[in-house]
Amino acid sequence: MSDKEALGPPTKSALHNEEWHPNIVVGVDFGMTHTGVAYSYGPEWPPPKTIQRWPGKLPGELANKVPTCITYGSDSKSISHWGFQCDIDNSEAETKEFFKLHLAPQYARDGGPSLTEAQKWFQDYIRCIYRHVVSYFETTIPQFVMQRVEFIFSVPTTWKDVRMVEEIRRLLMQVIDARNPNHRACIGLTEAEAAAVYAGNEHYGVGHRFHTKNQV
Template structure:
């Protein structure tokens, strides 16, 4: 997979996010990564895994905090039955046979949509957000085919669940030839292998130990 930039989507159970790294930056520093910017947040680069879908059931309105805020407004107007709002639906894939294309998900008001639609629209929203961010950074003509995509999945998922996510990503506009699935613990392991290692001196170890003992003694 030849690409000038690699994008990773972490589609989480509770929170989701994305990050990317240009090939040229990675060659100089593997930890030179640009992550999703969350609204004035210095704590996390992720947003809640929830999506608000328009009444037609085929187009996403918003995702994450924006979806939550809009849904609150909708509920205040008592118009929630005219929308579809799904949250924390990822682990529905964690079952013996995985999820099929015929399965449905219930939103917060009990309305149903095909599970494939909910997953693909969520990934589509994140994909468009990423492409818009990259387009604003790259000068000149930007070819979306030059993006390599990585989608993380839990190691406990079976092959059926992984295939479901792959198909959802392709329906969301990510070319299958540019897509790789990565197990979440393996992604974490690769990241940790590139972290700089600092060897503590004897004095630093003694200082850390003394602080630990002091805090331990002060605990009731």
């Protein structure tokens, strides 16, 4: 069954329910070098599907993750390329990568980019991811414009400062929530928790049992 057949149009109760519930949940694993995106949809919520088609790859080429990098034009403001489109070996191109490191306020700058610069690159990159995901859904899901979509982002386990996590949430909301009232961004599991869930899904299925020993 295709995504179109499984999801279908949102029900009237979902559209008029004052309590917001998503029809589609998108998980975004924003990584230092690569970023992965997977999604599931109601009402049955099948196992997440990974988005494998990205700009810069041939139609038949699949990739579970896209490079976390972005290239700016000569004005240093407009985005010219992102992900697989970036030419990392081109020393003349203004390509930004590894900026996840610089999002932490306590990170030693040592002449590197400022926190403000890192936040701008982060928002621009997430905006590219968001636009691609929306474009993908527009061609695979009927009446996507009416669907409620929740984007869940993981955060590094080392980001223990609540203020920093809230700042990242604010940056994400500016990119996603402000563009479409039916789309929302939130921060979910830490990377360690997400890895544990992934490992559990990979190695354990229905019928598996976990045995524990009682401790005195």
